Amino acid sequence: MLSVPRPFSFLLAASVLLVWSQAQARTDHRFFIDQYRGPAQCIGCHSTAFSNTPAISLKDIHHSVHYRFESKLPDNYQHNEAGAVVEYATSGLLWKMCGLPSTVPQFNWLSNIKDLPETQHVDKPSGCGTCHAGIGLKPYTALGQSKPAASEDNNIDCLVCHALNYDRKYFTATLFGQPELDAKGQPIILSVPRINGVLNWSVYTDAARTVGSTNASTCLRCHADLSDSKVPADDHHYGSCQRGVVFAADQDVHASAGMSCSKCHDAGQHKMKRPLNNDLSAHDVVIDHQMCTDCHGQNPHDFETYNEHAGFVSCTACHARTEKTAAIRDFAVVVPPDPNNPLSIYSVGISDATPDYKVSFAWFDGSVGPENKPRGARGDGKSRIYPYKPVGMNLPRDADGNVIPPRWDSFFKTGNMMDALAQGRSEYAALWTPEIGAKYGLPPVPGEFDHFAASESGFSISHGITRKNAYKCASCHNPAGVMDFEKLGYSEEKSESLENLLGLPPVGDLNGDGKIDAFDLLIFQNYWHGNQDAMLKALKNNQ
Numbered sequence: 001m002l003s004v005p006r007p008f009s010f011l012l013a014a015s016v017l018l019v020w021s022q023a024q025a026r027t028d029h030r031f032f033i034d035q036y037r038g039p040a041q042c043i044g045c046h047s048t049a050f051s052n053t054p055a056i057s058l059k060d061i062h063h064s065v066h067y068r069f070e071s072k073l074p075d076n077y078q079h080n081e082a083g084a085v086v087e088y089a090t091s092g093l094l095w096k097m098c099g100l101p102s103t104v105p106q107f108n109w110l111s112n113i114k115d116l117p118e119t120q121h122v123d124k125p126s127g128c129g130t131c132h133a134g135i136g137l138k139p140y141t142a143l144g145q146s147k148p149a150a151s152e153d154n155n156i157d158c159l160v161c162h163a164l165n166y167d168r169k170y171f172t173a174t175l176f177g178q179p180e181l182d183a184k185g186q187p188i189i190l191s192v193p194r195i196n197g198v199l200n201w202s203v204y205t206d207a208a209r210t211v212g213s214t215n216a217s218t219c220l221r222c223h224a225d226l227s228d229s230k231v232p233a234d235d236h237h238y239g240s241c242q243r244g245v246v247f248a249a250d251q252d253v254h255a256s257a258g259m260s261c262s263k264c265h266d267a268g269q270h271k272m273k274r275p276l277n278n279d280l281s282a283h284d285v286v287i288d289h290q291m292c293t294d295c296h297g298q299n300p301h302d303f304e305t306y307n308e309h310a311g312f313v314s315c316t317a318c319h320a321r322t323e324k325t326a327a328i329r330d331f332a333v334v335v336p337p338d339p340n341n342p343l344s345i346y347s348v349g350i351s352d353a354t355p356d357y358k359v360s361f362a363w364f365d366g367s368v369g370p371e372n373k374p375r376g377a378r379g380d381g382k383s384r385i386y387p388y389k390p391v392g393m394n395l396p397r398d399a400d401g402n403v404i405p406p407r408w409d410s411f412f413k414t415g416n417m418m419d420a421l422a423q424g425r426s427e428y429a430a431l432w433t434p435e436i437g438a439k440y441g442l443p444p445v446p447g448e449f450d451h452f453a454a455s456e457s458g459f460s461i462s463h464g465i466t467r468k469n470a471y472k473c474a475s476c477h478n479p480a481g482v483m484d485f486e487k488l489g490y491s492e493e494k495s496e497s498l499e500n501l502l503g504l505p506p507v508g509d510l511n512g513d514g515k516i517d518a519f520d521l522l523i524f525q526n527y528w529h530g531n532q533d534a535m536l537k538a539l540k541n542n543q
Contacts, residue, residue, distance in 0.1 A: 027052075029209050036208035038192075038201040039156040053213075054268065058153050064270040064284055066133040067156065069094035069105065070440075071282035078441065079369045088441035092282030093128070094139065095431075095440040097405050102331070102395060103128065104405045107427035110136050110189045111409035112172065113345055124343050125170040125189065126409050131222035133160055135199075136170070136190035154199060157191060161218055164210040169203075216247060219261045253465050264291055276366045277460040278374040278388075288366055290315055290384075305473075314384045317361060318471040320461045328392035331406075332452040334415050346415035349394075360388050360458060361483050371457055378489035385488065388458030395455055396421050398447035403455075421449050474522035477501040 032045070039058060049055040061067050070092030078086040097104050110129030129136050134155040159166050172187050173180035173194040179187040180194070193200045201208075224247075249256040254264070266273045271284035275291055292300075292315040299307040309318075333349025363376030363383040376383030396404045396417070404421045405428060411420035429445040436442060476483045477498060485495035 027212060029211050033205065033208050036201045036205040038199060039153060039158050042158045042211075056269065058156060060270045061133070061156050062139075062152055064133075065092060065272065065282035066161070066270070068092070068139045069128075069132070069282060071284065073441075074276060074283065074286050074366075077276070077367050079367060079375060081370055083369075086441060088439070090282075090440055091280065093280055095436070095442055096280050097403065098128075098280065102329075102393070102403065102405055103408060104424070104428060104431075106138070106431055107424065108405075108408050109138050110170075112170075112187060112189050113409060113412050124345060124412075126345075126412055129189075130168075130170075131160075133157055135192045136188070159204055159207050159211065160221070161214050162211040163204075163207040164212065164215075164218070166204070166207045166210075166221075213260070214262055214267075215260045216255060220247065247463050251464050253467055264294075275462075277462070278364065278368045278372045278458070279460070280372060292316075312384055314364075314386045316461055316465070317385050317387050318475075319465050319467065320387055320463065321466055321469055321471055328394075330394040330452075331396050331417065332394055334417060336415060345412040347412075348417075358390075359461065359482075360390060361385050361488060362388055362458075363488065364460075371455070373457070374460075385483075387461045389461050391457045391459055393455045393457070394452050396449055397451055397453050399450040400447065401453065402443060402446040404446045404449055418449060425449075472522060474502055478517075478522065 027050075033041070039061075043056070043058055046053060046056050065071050070090045073088045073091040076085050077091070078088055080086050094105055105128040108127050110125060110127040110132075113124035113126045129138070132139075135157050137152075137155045139155070140152055157168075160168060168191050170189055170191055171193040173190050175196055182188050188194075190199075193203060247255050247261075264273075267284075273285040273287055273291075274283065275287040275289065276283070296315075298310070301307050301310075328351050330349035330351070335347045335349060337344035337346060362374050362385070363378055363380075364374040364386045365376035365380060365383040367375045369375050374386065374388070396406070398404060405424045406417065406420035407423035407427060408420065410423050411417055414420075425446060425448070432442060432445050437444065471482065475481060477500075479499045481499060485498050486492060490498065
């Protein structure tokens with residue numbers, strides 16, 4: 001009997017298993033990982049291309065927006081009050097104040113809210129780093145920040161995106177039994193235990209054995225949360241990708257089809273594809289068109305009038321239908337911790353929007369103005385109508401109206417907003433220089449707190465796509481329709497004409513209110529669209 005040396009037999013078995021597993025949807029990594037040793041172990045294999053994955057390097061990840069949180073600003077994107085292009089070198093949230101949380105990541109990166117010293121486990125981590133594709137150190141930037149002492153290679157967390165089962169924890173790094181401190185004397189918080197400079201990745205061995213391609217659930221670990229640990233449910237006013245709509249099977253036609261996020265947001269070489277929106281987020285790959293047409297083509301409807309509308313109305317204006325709105329955040333209101341929840345922390349006032357706080361529509365030409373409001377105009381040949389979900393904020397400001405960003409871990413611990421604002425202003429002043437202000441488009445250091453003042457913005461709506469419940473002709477073309485044509489730049493006379501474009505329906509009083517009006521037409525249209533496939537087939541068979 002032929003004897004095969006044991007090491008060779010293991011390699012042979014592993015090779016056979018590798019060939020077999022490459023044909024599967026997810027490669028089973030249980031046979032390759034005896035103990036997880038961090039990102040270098042992943043790159044050890046994935047620096048070579050396989051049949052279902054391209055070759056990658058840690059450099060690819062270092063330069064992705066999921067790690068660096070910044071990118072080059074798209075050309076002709078940002079404009080000032082006078083309409084002139086602002087030539088900022090970068091976009092992204094690493095230096096800018098993020099909208100709803102009103103957070104400057106540079107000094108709200110990762111903090112310890114409630115520490116259990118006996119286990120070194122932070123039960124309530126806070127900050128931007130909780131969703132960063134790193135283990136807790138801020139990404140290196142060439143301007144205004146020295147490079148972390150630890151190599152950035154060791155600051156990559158492959159598991160946060162790729163592990164199916166991942167209970168990410170947070171630890172206080174230690175040196176000789178004492179907390180390891182950063183340059184400002186603050187404890188260093190990491191998602192991997194570090195003792196005397198050595199990272200112990202093995203605590204995540206079980207998670208590493210579940211790695212594979214990303215799917216909706218792995219993406220939603222971060223994109224379904226909005227800074228206050230509230231994960232959206234069907235009736236919740238937050239939503240996935242911070243767009244106010246839950247990416248769930250009963251909310252989105254793509255989710256119901258089992259599609260992964262990367263089906264639309266292709267992430268080859270870890271460079272994520274997404275279209276321009278009116279937000280501050282960085283872009284790996286800038287797409288200047290509606291991504292819907294990549295799959296559905298330029299004329300996706302059987303009804304030609306709808307295809308004609310696609311030239312000036314975005315797909316999401318009709319198909320990302322939702323009446324749910326984002327929350328109103330009031331920074332003047334302090335909400336104490338829940339006495340029945342030991343992990344509860346102080347928070348600001350959050351409320352559901354009022355019934356008249358509806359989704360709005362605006363022309364968008366791919367550029368933004370002050371406060372990232374969409375720019376565009378009817379008839380300019382490049383704008384389309386897009387839907388926006390209003391966001392209301394009552395923000396702390398100085399005497400000139402400049403927003404003051406708080407130091408959130410201070411507020412979360414004490415509930416003292418004034419102290420948090422003083423600390424935030426102080427840290428912002430320590431970071432800001434004219435050079436940094438010019439490069440990152442940052443306003444000067446605000447003055448001391450003077451008052452709270454309301455601000456309105458809007459998130460573009462890009463999820464919650466529906467076919468069955470999409471808006472129909474009468475949804476817009478009736479006096480009580482969803483679009484305000486005058487606000488969209490139409491004259492009063494033209495707006496009235498558009499509202500009454502369809503006339504009265506010849507179908508009678510369908511809703512039983514004693515009147516024959518546009519609402520009866522909408523009922524008829526909903527019926528027609530619900531049965532149009534069968535009706536068109538019947539008509540074709542009768543030709």
